[in-house]
Amino acid sequence: MTATPTKPSELDATTRQLLDLMQDHYPMVERPYAALGEQLGISEAEVLERLGQARAAGVVRQICAIYDTKALGYSSALVATQIAPEKLKRAVRILNAHPGVSHNYRRNHEFNIWFTVAMPPGVDLDAVIQKLHVMTEAESTRPMPTLHLFKIAVTLDLAGTRDLDARSAPEYTEERRIEAKGHPITARDIAFIRATQNDMPDVAEPFAALGAPLGMTGAEVIAYGQTMQEHGHLRRFAGIINHRQAGFRANGMAVWNVPTDQIKEFGVFVAGYRGVSHCYQRPTYPDWPYSVFSMLHNAKVAGVEEAAAAISAATGVTDFRVLYSTTEYKKIRLPYFVPEYDQWEALCTAAGAATGEETTS
Secondary structure, eight states: OOOOOOSSGGGGGHHHHHHHHHHHOOOOOSHHHHHHHHTSHHHHHHHHHHOOOHHHHHHEEEEEEOOGGGGGGGGEEEEEEEGGGGGGGHHHHHHHHHHTTTEEEEEESSSSSSEEEEEOTSOHHHHHHHHHHHHHHHHHEEEESSSSEEEOOOOOOOOOOTTTTTBBOOOSSSHHHHHHHHOOOOHHHHHHHHHHHSSOOOSSSSSHHHHHGGGGGGHHHHHHHHHHHHHEEEEEEEEEEEEETTTOEEEEEEEOOGGGGGGGHHHHHHHHBEEEEEEOOOOBBBTTOOOOOEEEEEEEHHHHHHHHHHHHHHHOOOOOOEEEEEEEEEEEEEEOGGGGGHHHHHHHHHHHHHOOOOOOO
């Protein structure tokens, strides 16, 4: 191997291929890095060394189990808000303090703050969103929950080997969520989720390390995870990439005004593009006519625009916009079944107090 990389751009082709494999199909076997090494023709030790380099370069955000929020009984929504510039700093503090807010961005639109929020089973999400609307003193708030999931699978092309029109079948869809409802979450499931939702250690047998606090062997963790995957609660184990550090600085949210009778056909088609990481149907409003959302990632804005134009040409849907995030205020994996959800009002109040102002309750 060459000298240890210190920048994302210095990661070589083999390391990039490794990261692509870890995003797509992290092996659920007792020695996953040995299995990855076999695919790449390198040793387990070299895989771990390369992973360490990618972490040091800031490209790998996390390696963990990825659960489906709604399959676990959580309610969630993307929320678009319009907040006056002079109130923006305080509003961001309040939103970021909420444990159910996993993503929070400023975008180039009159709806300038977009965040995702989720709440545990039994909590009124609409009431939470209204509370945040009042506390942030937003001028307008538009909840946009998922009406239909066409695709969710973030796999960035680090190796640069995909064609613009490369296609694949989505692995997780609305149909899988519906199937999951037939398998209620148990107390043992919750304990397993808590133990596996955080970053995995970079060791030869990471599943054994995850199982130790649960009194489970690595093989038992894998078997349990496979059952949760079959039930539709667990999407997969995967490496989560830091988009910007990996060079994908142009992350465009393409929104489409699709005729109602064409939404399903359009969504299924767009979801088939490998370069599309998310694709949803969401509600429309008089001031927001776009019913289908798709996330496009590229190193440059021109690449995102080219992808959106290709989708438009292939589908005939010409009324669309691409919104870009100008500031990333928060981006985390949503934590499930943690006590902070019960404390969110206090956390939001503290965030407001940190600015020297009182929040409206």
